[in-house]
Amino acid sequence: MTDTSVDAQSSTAAEGASTAYQGALLERFRAHIAGQDLWVFGYASLLWRPEFEAQEQYITRVWGWHRALKMWSRLNRGSPECPGLVFALLPGGSCQGVVYRVDRQQADEVLVRLWAREMPMDVYTPCWLPCQTPEGTVKALAFTLPRTSPSFTGHLPAETYRHIFQNASGRFGTTLDYARQTYESLLAHGIEDRALAAVLRHAN
Template identity: 30%
Template sequence: MADDSFGAYDDFWLFGYGSLIWKPPPHYDQRVPGYIEGYVRRFWQASEDHRGTPEAPGRVVTLIDRAHWETLVDEHPSPHLTWGAAYHIPQQHVAEVRNYLDIREINGYSIQYTPFHPSHSAADPSPPKPIKCLVYIGLPSNPQFLGPQDPQELAAHILKSRGPSGENREYLFMLEEALLGLSPESGDGHVSDLVARSREIEAEEKVKKGVHGENGDAKDADGRRADIGGAELHKVGSTEEQEEVEK
């Protein structure tokens, strides 16, 4: 539930665990890598307005309460820490940023609050105190929550999905890259496994194209196109990037 007074004393912090890691909110003056506890990050949220369409929803991440996740059947184990980035918003920009976030997070996400632990060295005798952060979560009760999915089918679905913000695979690949850039311990096995599966599928698709040609035309034994009368290929330009709906 939203707390309208949160941030009234220049203490507005936002935790990002998805697209916010590489696409920050406006007006932030501090970005701190770190983690939260008690949640599991999964590509179990449908995206109808950014990485997919209402007719063909894409897949984006949400957080699942660990106690609830442990009641589900999931092929992927999960670390006990969920890494991401926290952003501090100066008091004079809180109202504007909250309005921006409420619009950005309309597709099934709701406001929650959680303690955030800033990253620190193991040799640090006095680690930083936790920071109360606002976080947008697609709860299991929201209509876009999909629940557990077969990883191979999920990877294939991500590869074929796209929406106003671009290809769904871009979201997946950028999320892994952003997570690995936070800390030596910030990788996510669920995300990295989906990336590995997606890369394998992409490689298989390239092999098939190499055999059959870019337009599906059969090639002879020397790899030459047997029928070159097909239509000329045109590169499809990406749509203008819109704001992400995810965290």
């Protein structure tokens, strides 16, 4: 057997294991909401493109996580030749966003669609985060990113942001449009993100 064949078999095995793990993880999340409403925490594109109907939504804040434009995107907002960026929830600090309630009758369908949207590349780490609402504290689905992930950019200098804002584009558009849409949506919800405003100044 050639080395290429061994590599191909190893790659196929790894992909199969990842797919099995993701399937099992999704089933655990589906079991968690069985017969219940689904709450979802939106902090970036879910603010302006949720793609599901929510029965209620509230401005809220999660603690222990913050929004950051520090996740590589080589398909949606960039390319392998010129990687773009997308937002992630990173450990530390706090993050204002919107928590949505999906009725229990649609909860499972929406969860599966959200999973297909956010988890196709097996990058985010989904989890349940506590969010305050007028009804009390709820556990909301959120997509986070560990700093150990290869998709985490680490610190990016101003010139890197400028280059990405000027050049990175993928199948869903440019990194700059994505970042600006998120910032404008945050403002429309009455949320000020000074860190994001500072990053966007590199586009000028």
